[in-house]
Amino acid sequence: MNLRIIVLAKQVPDTRNVGKDAMTPEGTVNRAALPAIFNPDDMNALEQALRLKEQNPGTSVGILTMGPPRAAELIRQGLYRGADTGWLLTDRLFAGADTLATSYALATAIKKIGGADIIIGGRQAIDGDTAQVGPQVAQKLGLSQVTYAEEILDCKDGRLTIRRHIDGGTETVSAPMPCLITVNGTAAPCRPANAKLVMKFKRASCPSERVALPVKPGTPGRDDSYDYLYDSREWLNLTQWSVADIDGDPQQCGLAGSPTKVMAVQNIVFQAKESKSLSDSDADIEWLVKELRDEKIIG
Amino acid sequence: MANYFTDNPELEFHLHHPLMKRIVELRERGFADKDSYPEAPVDFEDAIENYKQVLSIVGDITANIVEPNSEAVDQEGPHLVDGRMHYASKTYENLEATRKAGLWGVSMPRRYGGLNMPITPYSMASEMMSEADAGFQNVWSLQDCVETLYAFGSEEQRQKYIPRVCAGETMSMDLTEPDAGSDLQRVMLKATYNAEEDQWYLNGVKRFITNGDSDIHLVLARSEEGTHDGRGLSMFIYDKRNGGVTVRHIENKLGIHGSPTCELVYKNAKAELCGQTRLGLIKYVMSLMNGARLGIGAQSVGLMQAAYNEGLAYARERAQFDKKIILFPAVYDMLSRMKAKIDAGRSILYMTSRYVDIYKTLEDIARERPLTAEERAEQKKYSRLADALTPITKGMTSEFANQNAYDAIQIHGGSGFIMEYKSQRLYRDARILSIYEGTTQLQVVAALRYITNGTYSKEIEELLASEVPSSLAGAKASLAKAAEELNASIEKVKSFGDQEVTDFLGRRLFQMTGMTLMGLLLLSDAARCEELFAGSARIFAGLAAETAAGHSAFIASFDPALLPDLRAE
Numbered sequence: 001m002n003l004r005i006i007v008l009a010k011q012v013p014d015t016r017n018v019g020k021d022a023m024t025p026e027g028t029v030n031r032a033a034l035p036a037i038f039n040p041d042d043m044n045a046l047e048q049a050l051r052l053k054e055q056n057p058g059t060s061v062g063i064l065t066m067g068p069p070r071a072a073e074l075i076r077q078g079l080y081r082g083a084d085t086g087w088l089l090t091d092r093l094f095a096g097a098d099t100l101a102t103s104y105a106l107a108t109a110i111k112k113i114g115g116a117d118i119i120i121g122g123r124q125a126i127d128g129d130t131a132q133v134g135p136q137v138a139q140k141l142g143l144s145q146v147t148y149a150e151e152i153l154d155c156k157d158g159r160l161t162i163r164r165h166i167d168g169g170t171e172t173v174s175a176p177m178p179c180l181i182t183v184n185g186t187a188a189p190c191r192p193a194n195a196k197l198v199m200k201f202k203r204a205s206c207p208s209e210r211v212a213l214p215v216k217p218g219t220p221g222r223d224d225s226y227d228y229l230y231d232s233r234e235w236l237n238l239t240q241w242s243v244a245d246i247d248g249d250p251q252q253c254g255l256a257g258s259p260t261k262v263m264a265v266q267n268i269v270f271q272a273k274e275s276k277s278l279s280d281s282d283a284d285i286e287w288l289v290k291e292l293r294d295e296k297i298i299g
Numbered sequence: 300m301a302n303y304f305t306d307n308p309e310l311e312f313h314l315h316h317p318l319m320k321r322i323v324e325l326r327e328r329g330f331a332d333k334d335s336y337p338e339a340p341v342d343f344e345d346a347i348e349n350y351k352q353v354l355s356i357v358g359d360i361t362a363n364i365v366e367p368n369s370e371a372v373d374q375e376g377p378h379l380v381d382g383r384m385h386y387a388s389k390t391y392e393n394l395e396a397t398r399k400a401g402l403w404g405v406s407m408p409r410r411y412g413g414l415n416m417p418i419t420p421y422s423m424a425s426e427m428m429s430e431a432d433a434g435f436q437n438v439w440s441l442q443d444c445v446e447t448l449y450a451f452g453s454e455e456q457r458q459k460y461i462p463r464v465c466a467g468e469t470m471s472m473d474l475t476e477p478d479a480g481s482d483l484q485r486v487m488l489k490a491t492y493n494a495e496e497d498q499w500y501l502n503g504v505k506r507f508i509t510n511g512d513s514d515i516h517l518v519l520a521r522s523e524e525g526t527h528d529g530r531g532l533s534m535f536i537y538d539k540r541n542g543g544v545t546v547r548h549i550e551n552k553l554g555i556h557g558s559p560t561c562e563l564v565y566k567n568a569k570a571e572l573c574g575q576t577r578l579g580l581i582k583y584v585m586s587l588m589n590g591a592r593l594g595i596g597a598q599s600v601g602l603m604q605a606a607y608n609e610g611l612a613y614a615r616e617r618a619q620f621d622k623k624i625i626l627f628p629a630v631y632d633m634l635s636r637m638k639a640k641i642d643a644g645r646s647i648l649y650m651t652s653r654y655v656d657i658y659k660t661l662e663d664i665a666r667e668r669p670l671t672a673e674e675r676a677e678q679k680k681y682s683r684l685a686d687a688l689t690p691i692t693k694g695m696t697s698e699f700a701n702q703n704a705y706d707a708i709q710i711h712g713g714s715g716f717i718m719e720y721k722s723q724r725l726y727r728d729a730r731i732l733s734i735y736e737g738t739t740q741l742q743v744v745a746a747l748r749y750i751t752n753g754t755y756s757k758e759i760e761e762l763l764a765s766e767v768p769s770s771l772a773g774a775k776a777s778l779a780k781a782a783e784e785l786n787a788s789i790e791k792v793k794s795f796g797d798q799e800v801t802d803f804l805g806r807r808l809f810q811m812t813g814m815t816l817m818g819l820l821l822l823s824d825a826a827r828c829e830e831l832f833a834g835s836a837r838i839f840a841g842l843a844a845e846t847a848a849g850h851s852a853f854i855a856s857f858d859p860a861l862l863p864d865l866r867a868e
Contacts, residue, residue, distance in 0.1 A: 017300075192360050195353045195401040195414055199338035202352055226345070235337065 001155065002058035003177075005049045006113065007078065008106060008121030008134065009042040009063050011071040015126045016040075036070065038077050041122025043190035045183040048152050049120050050082045050191065056155065060084045062113070066094055066105055069208040075238050079201040080193035087113065088206050091242040096255030099128070103136030104252045105243075110141060112246040118160070119180040123148060131182070138180035145180045146173060150187045203229060206240035303427040304351075304358025307604065309642060310423050312828055313649040314350055322417050322653060323347070325660040336409045350420040356400050357424040364396045365431035369557070372432060373724050377559035382545035384512035384559050386438075393435050394467065403442055404465030407449065411457060412465035418659065419652040422597045426648070429601025430608075433728040434557025436601065440594050441510050444470040444517050447587045448536065450662075451574035456536060460515055468514035472587055473505045473537070473563060480507070481741060483519065483580055484529040488565060490520035499535060499572055501543070501565040509735075511561025512546050514539050518565075519584055522576050529580040535570035543568025554727030589686070591736045592693040593651060599696035599732050600644040606700070606707035606725045607637045613711050613722075624710070633706045635838050639821075640699040642835035646820035648696060651688040658682035684758070687749040694742030695813040697732035704729035743809040747801065751793060755812050756786060762819035767826045770833060774825075774840035778818045781840075781847035785811045788854045800859045807850040814843035 013034035015022070021033035038046075046063075053059040063078035063086035065071050075086030089105055097105065110119060119138075124131035131147075138145035146162050150170060154161040155177075163172050165184040175181075203226055210227075230236050243253050251257060278284040292298045304310055323346045332339035340346035368389035375387035386394075397403065405421045407413025421443070429436035445464045449457060464470060479485035488503030501520055505511070516537040523531035537544060548562040574583055611634055614625035624630045661670060661678035670678065704726040708715035715722045733739045749755055759782050767775050788811060792804050818839050825836035 191399040192364075192396055193356050194399065195356060195405075196338040197401075198352045198356065199340070199349045199414075202348065226341075229341065233337070 001056045002060075003052060003056050003118060003155070004116045005052060005059060005061045005118045005120060006110060006116040007042065007046050007049050007061060007063050007083065008119065008137065009046070009065045009074045009078065010039045010122075010125045010127075011036050011065065011067050011074050012039045012125050012127040013037075036073070038074050039122050039125045039127075041124060041126075041183060041185050042074075043122070044185060044187040045120045045122050045181070046078060046081065046083070047188050047190040048149070048181070048183055049118070051188075052118070052152060052155060053082065062086055062116075064106060064109060064113075065089070066097070066102060066109075069206060069211075069240075072204075072206045072209045072238050072240070075206075076201055076204055077193070079204060080198045081191055082194065082197065085239070087239045087241055089241050089246070090206070090208055091244075092254075093243045093250050093256075094254050096258060097253065098258035098260035099130050099132040099136060100259060101253055101255075101257035103133050103140055104257060105246070105248060106133070107137050107140035108248045109241060109246045110137070112241070115141075115178065117177045119143070119178070120149075121180075121182055123182045123184050134180060134182035141180070143178055143180045144175045145182070146175050147182045148184045149181045150184055152181070201235065204236045204238050206238040208240055209238075300359070301362035302355060302358035303361045303430055304354045304423075306358070306362070309645055309831055310354065310426070311351065312824070312831055313423070313645060314347060314354075314420060316649070316653060318653045318657070319347065319419070322419065322656045322660070325657065325664065326415060326417050328664070332409055332415070339409060339415070350416060353402075353405075353414065353416065354420055354423055354427075357402060357427050360396050360400055360402075361427040361431035365393050365428065365435055368393055369432035369435070370721070370724070372434065372557040374556075376551075376556040377549055379546060379549045382547070384546045384549055384561055386559065387557060390435060390438065390557055393432070394438070394469075397439055398467035402439070403467045404445065404461060406443065407445060407461050407465055411449075411461035413461070417652075417656045418593070419649055419656055422593065422648060422652045425594055425597035426601040426604070426645075429598040430605045431601075432557050433598055433602050433605075433725075433732075434555035436598050437555065437558035438469060438510050440598070441470045441472070441513065443590050443594060444472050444515075444587065446590055446659075447472075447517060447534075447583055448515075448573060450586060451534070451578075451583050452536070456571060456573065460536065460538075464515065469510060471508055471510045471513035471516050472591070473508050473511065473516050473518040474584060475507045476504060477506050481738065483584065484527075484532075486519050486521060486532055486580070488518065488520040490522040490533060490535060490570065492522070499570045501535060501537065501568045501570045503565050504547075505563040505565070507550065508561045508563055509558055511559065511563050512539070516544075517573065517583075517587065518570060519579050520570075522572075522579075530577055532579040532581075532584075533576040534573040534579040534583040536573050537565075537568055537570045541569045552731075554724070554730055588736065589655075589689050592689050592742075593648075593655060595732055595736045596644075596648045596651065596689075596692040596696045599693075599700040599729075600641060600648050602700045602725060602729050602732065603637070603641045603644055603696070603703040606703040606722065606729070607634070607641055609720075609722050609725065610634060610637060610703075610707040610710040613714075617712075630710060633710055635834070636842065637703045637706055639835040639838040639842065640703060642824075642832055643817040643821040643839045644696040644699055646824050647688065647692050647817045650820055651685060651692045654681045654685035654688060658685055683754070687746070687754045687758075690737075690742040690745035691755075691809075691813045691816060693737065694733075694739045694746070694809060695817060698739055700729045700732050740806070743805045744802075746809050746812065747805050750789060750805075750808050750812055751801070755816055756782075756789070759785075759812075759815055759819060762816075762823060765823060765826070767822060768829065770829065771822060771825055771836060774818075774822055774837045777840040777844040778815060778822060781811065781815045781818070781843045784847040784851040785815055788851045791854050791857075795859050797859060799862060800857075803862060803865075804854055804857065807854060811847050811850050814839075814846045818843040 014037045024030045049061045053061050061083040063075045063083050065074045066089035069090055072088050089109055121134045148165045149162045150165045151163045158177050159174050161174050163170050165186055243250050323343050333341045340349050371389045372387040378385040404413035405416050409415050425440045428439050476486055491500050518535045518537050519532055520535055521531050522533040545564050546561045547564050550560040614630050617624045658678050658681040707722040708726055711722050714720055792801055821836045821839050825832035
């Protein structure tokens with residue numbers, strides 16, 4: 001079966017390796033002090049996509065990402081592991097997007113691509129931790145969605161069988177294609193980069209990225225000694241789209257399209273208490289209701 | 300994230316050696332593949348960038364998959380199930396990672412699915428595999444058996460087997476038998492030719508076969524009935540898909556538990572002749588063994604690095620008498636020697652690798668077109684140098700690996716003796732390095748010829764002729780003195796005119812040669828990059844001087860009349 005798969009990926013600061021300079025005095029993330037990485041859950045999603053490709057010859061996998069020019073690195077990382085193509089949404093008009101504006105941009109780009117059988121991304125990004133973008137994209141495209149996926153077990157007759165991670169265990173569900181899947185961090189880790197593919201795609205870049213390349217010491221201008229390759233090797237040219245390229249509405253993109261306003265960020269220390277597991281017995285339910293009422297959580 | 304390539308900048312330094320230009324030029328045949336293979340480099344810089352990228356993948360996999368799996372692999376070991384070997388479960392994870400990363404058939408030409416990388420970066424990958432898990436390094440690096448199949452097999456055999464190795468099928472070299480260990484001329488496994496079927500069959504037993512249940516085996520067998528020496532032996536390819544070989548036993552070893560050592564029973568196993576009959580031992584196995592010895596050099600350096608990492612980390616953490624133990628001279632004496640041995644080990648390992656690269660690539664080019672007179676001279680020169688340096692590389696680095704593993708435990712004190720610490724595994728794993736693929740004693744034998752005919756002395760003399768920065772002048776003077784003492788010792792040994800005396804004193808000459816040569820190679824690396832190597836070069840020059848003084852004193856006062864009393868009948 002020839003599947004068309006789009007992997008949603010985000011470049012994020014590596015918040016798992018936080019040094020002392022990770023936060024600015026104002027309490028925002030100091031992006032310069034943190035290396036930019038492929039969002040970990042999105043790597044798990046990529047692995048699921050690549051496995052489907054292996055099981056279904058003729059399948060194509062594309063990486064869709066939104067970010068500054070350097071986010072094209074995600075597309076390269078995808079190509080190094082077996083993805084076929086990628087699209088970078090980059091435009092000042094996309095900047096400052098909350099989850100609503102992000103999902104609008106991604107959904108609009110997916111329409112521009114011509115849709116897909118499977119759209120798959122990580123459950124959430126490690127910088128925002130919202131887990132909203134995937135479900136919002138599904139909503140905007142009118143697709144079924146399966147969240148917290150751990151493994152795609154089967155793909156046949158237009159349906160996917162998926163094992164999901166749920167509290168205290170897993171459940172297996174079936175969903176019709178096209179559909180959107182968000183993958184949990186407990187899913188299989190992504191495969192390493194492949195030697196031949198790295199050799200092939202190491203200079204793949206998008207036009208804005210090439211302009212921004214660092215200047216080679218001792219030479220005027222940037223290192224353009226391999227620029228001649230871009231004409232003869234079409235696989236080195238990554239697709240870069242602006243708001244206009246995807247026929248997007250600038251009012252729904254970036255800061256303009258983001259109703260979420262962050263007023264302040266505070267450092268807090270969690271006052272975690274012991275958790276309690278309850279069964280579905282009448283006694284336990286009665287205890288829970290009483291507890292919630294006492295805590296004034298329900299009135 | 301840890302990465303064994305980017306964490307050890309010494310590796311990349313060796314990738315930028317001046318000889319690499321020639322190596323890449325020869326390997327890439329004028330970059331002829333660039334229009335037919337998208338992964339092929341377009342020029343020299345592009346090729347080096349490719350090697351760096353690939354080594355960075357290896358650095359990632361080794362640090363983040365193979366090393367974290369190593370303890371479990373060591374504890375579980377391989378299993379024997381119904382005549383088949385099953386790896387420790389995490390070994391399959393390691394194999395899968397290397398396959399997905401396309402790290403098989405690294406040195407094979409692109410037309411067979413390989414990466415067409417030279418031996419030098421391949422040795423670096425090998426070193427990193429060993430730093431992560433010396434046992435797994437065996438399983439992975441036995442892929443270089445394919446070099447022998449490529450060099451001596453028919454085109455049909457190349458097309459049949461090489462793409463399978465490039466896809467990740469494993470290999471083994473089935474040489475030793477219960478009565479044929481170091482002395483391979485005694486191999487008895489019988490190869491019989493059935494003229495009617497035009498088919499060879501193998502019958503017999505092989506023992507101590509590393510990764511013995513591999514997919515594709517190179518087998519040394521006696522094809523000439525009635526012969527008893529090396530000239531009756533031929534090389535065969537056994538394909539596991541055809542069946543006929545079972546695993547009878549898996550050895551329970553002191554170390555490298557990730558590397559299964561098998562006893563194999565051949566019962567009418569179909570096999571293909573590789574190359575010509577009778578050349579199995581005298582030509583093909585010699586080629587195979589030289590490659591394998593270089594591989595042990597890489598394995599040894601990787602293990603030396605792992606032992607150093609353990610010792611250093613512990614010495615930085617552990618406090619006694621109110622200070623970190625790394626601050627005590629007795630501790631940093633050990634650590635500085637460990638580091639110097641690693642750096643000197645790399646200097647000779649990668650120099651040998653580069654020599655092998657040049658002569659083997661020219662040898663390969665000679666299969667496509669006649670070499671020019673200059674190329675023939677170049678091939679001869681580097682082939683001789685590689686042959687001379689290989690036993691020194693193998694012999695010295697494998698002994699150093701044992702020394703570093705010993706010191707790593709010593710730095711740990713009592714904790715080093717506890718099984719929970721990794722140092723004990725490194726100590727066990729290191730022990731085989733100076734034994735297999737030719738014991739240190741056999742490396743001495745292989746090197747003695749070059750010691751007495753002046754090959755090394757000439758190299759040493761040339762290296763001493765080059766300039767070094769004034770900061771390294773003291774180190775150079777120590778090495779010059781060591782070289783003098785070495786030459787005097789060689790003359791003294793020769794003056795006895797007795798082979799038994801030469802053999803008896805061989806180890807001392809070997810060590811003096813090894814230390815002096817390695818010290819000079821490290822010195823020349825330090826001259827190009829003081830920042831990385833100057834400290835080690837100075838320490839190592841001191842160690843070389845120490846060895847030369849001690850051994851030359853022993854040799855100077857040696858009385859051959861003692862020998863008869865030393866022989867234990």
